[in-house]
Amino acid sequence: MRDFFRSLKIQLRVIYALMMREIITRYGRENIGFLWLFVEPIILIVGVTFIWSYIVHREAHGFPVATFIYTGWISNKLWLTTSSRVMAGLQANLPLLYHRNIKPIDIFLSRILLEITAMTGVFMLLGFVFVMSHVIEPPHSYFHIVLGWYLMCWLALGFSFFVASLNTLTNDIVQKVWGPVSLGLFIGSGTFFLVEWLPPEIRPYALLLPSVHNLEMIRYGFFGNQMHPYYDISYSTSFNLFLTFIGLVMFRLATEKVRVE
Amino acid sequence: MKVEKYLKLENIKKNFRIRGGINRVLRGVNLEIRYGDRIGILGRNGSGKTTLVKIIGGVMKPTEGKVIRRMKVSWPIAFQGGFQGSLTGFDNLRFICRVYGVPWKDKVEFVKEFSELGRYFYEPVKTYSAGMRARLAFALSIAIDFECYLIDEVAVVGDRRFQEKCKEELFEKRKDRSFVIVSHQPSHIKNFCNRFFVLFEGRTVEFPTFEEAWKFYSSL
Numbered sequence: 001m002r003d004f005f006r007s008l009k010i011q012l013r014v015i016y017a018l019m020m021r022e023i024i025t026r027y028g029r030e031n032i033g034f035l036w037l038f039v040e041p042i043i044l045i046v047g048v049t050f051i052w053s054y055i056v057h058r059e060a061h062g063f064p065v066a067t068f069i070y071t072g073w074i075s076n077k078l079w080l081t082t083s084s085r086v087m088a089g090l091q092a093n094l095p096l097l098y099h100r101n102i103k104p105i106d107i108f109l110s111r112i113l114l115e116i117t118a119m120t121g122v123f124m125l126l127g128f129v130f131v132m133s134h135v136i137e138p139p140h141s142y143f144h145i146v147l148g149w150y151l152m153c154w155l156a157l158g159f160s161f162f163v164a165s166l167n168t169l170t171n172d173i174v175q176k177v178w179g180p181v182s183l184g185l186f187i188g189s190g191t192f193f194l195v196e197w198l199p200p201e202i203r204p205y206a207l208l209l210p211s212v213h214n215l216e217m218i219r220y221g222f223f224g225n226q227m228h229p230y231y232d233i234s235y236s237t238s239f240n241l242f243l244t245f246i247g248l249v250m251f252r253l254a255t256e257k258v259r260v261e
Numbered sequence: 262m263k264v265e266k267y268l269k270l271e272n273i274k275k276n277f278r279i280r281g282g283i284n285r286v287l288r289g290v291n292l293e294i295r296y297g298d299r300i301g302i303l304g305r306n307g308s309g310k311t312t313l314v315k316i317i318g319g320v321m322k323p324t325e326g327k328v329i330r331r332m333k334v335s336w337p338i339a340f341q342g343g344f345q346g347s348l349t350g351f352d353n354l355r356f357i358c359r360v361y362g363v364p365w366k367d368k369v370e371f372v373k374e375f376s377e378l379g380r381y382f383y384e385p386v387k388t389y390s391a392g393m394r395a396r397l398a399f400a401l402s403i404a405i406d407f408e409c410y411l412i413d414e415v416a417v418v419g420d421r422r423f424q425e426k427c428k429e430e431l432f433e434k435r436k437d438r439s440f441v442i443v444s445h446q447p448s449h450i451k452n453f454c455n456r457f458f459v460l461f462e463g464r465t466v467e468f469p470t471f472e473e474a475w476k477f478y479s480s481l
Contacts, residue, residue, distance in 0.1 A: 017356055021352070098336050098342060100334075
């Protein structure tokens with residue numbers, strides 16, 4: 001038991017060190033530093049929302065566009081960028097395994113944690129600013145937002161392990177097709193649609209992706225009865241459980257393959 | 262209660278899969294290192310010296326066998342691969358200290374001084390010359406206090422004066438510690454070690470004196 005806590009302490013220390021390292025590497029120490037983390041999504045959301053609201057049309061299907069884009073964009077970016085960061089991270093940090101305390105799982109977890117923390121921060125901060133400035137309406141149900149977001153974070157974790165391990169096992173084939181695949185998933189996950197807009201016969205197919213369920217939950221949290229949400233918490237949870245399990249098994253196989261120079 | 266400090270290798274085997282078969286690099290290495298032992302291992306090129314050091318350091322897993330570490334064992338010192346080009350020497354120091362759970366503030370002066378980087382200590386590593394990188398790598402390796410140092414002699418570089426400095430820092434100031442030095446040259450092993458081995462056909466053979474080890478090694 002004492003050994004367990006000692007190992008846990010070391011692992012937390014290592015993950016913290018890796019996160020700090022990643023922050024400095026990615027955003028540098030000059031000018032606004034890690035605040036860059038917030039800049040990219042803010043520019044995208046403000047830009048896209050602006051185009052949709054003022055140039056295309058002010059309101060789509062009777063919904064406030066800003067809320068719609070804000071929820072869809074960040075929620076789906078959360079799990080997709082996390083996965084791509086983790087996928088790129090293993091190869092880039094391979095030499096660090098020279099330090100025996102640093103294990104591949106620490107590299108994975110540090111990136112996942114950093115990305116989830118950053119995106120959650122962006123989501124909350126932007127939400128706060130948007131509500132305060134009346135760009136979007138205050139949420140109708142925090143419960144649905146938190147639950148949907150939580151399931152999305154879990155999906156980010158499971159999917160990262162799955163995709164990054166698969167990439168290692170297939171000698172970087174996943175990375176080569178990642179562009180179109182992630183774009184497909186981004187669109188297919190409901191970034192630009194509500195399930196109720198789809199023809200009834202197509203809805204079951206759209207609902208195969210757990211991210212669609214999660215996003216419906218998050219959006220319902222904002223819109224309330226302005227929309228009819230389609231989600232199944234047990235489906236999303238089971239999917240996450242299964243994906244995490246498969247991801248960890250594949251991770252195990254993938255770590256056998258990585259070799260330090 | 263006094264905790265006994267030692268490091269033990271039990272029947273270490275390491276195979277590498279190569280095209281057209283398996284290369285059995287280590288074929289059952291047994292080695293017990295007590296605190297204060299200064300192990301010198303002579304081996305020809307390709308005999309598995311570096312592999313052995315990496316396995317002792319935990320960088321690499323053996324195919325078979327067990328490594329029991331009851332000492333704080335260093336990483337193979339002066340390793341340069343972990344540098345991220347956009348990080349400064351200072352960033353790398355902080356990273357290493359965090360990983361090993363040492364307050365970095367205590368180490369800044371030492372590493373800055375020892376690596377002779379001057380203002381470059383706060384510049385990105387990608388702007389360093391090869392010599393600067395090597396000095397930083399060495400300084401970082403000894404900034405953390407270990408009970409057993411692993412040295413792959415081929416990897417230790419730098420000009421003559423710097424090498425002298427490294428020698429003093431390691432072999433004089435830390436001579437009470439344990440060392441594992443692998444090399445294909447007699448130099449440091451002869452002068453500094455107190456146990457002598459030859460790595461031969463995937464196993465280590467111990468000799469009572471350096472002369473006997475050297476004689477055997479030269480006859481290979």
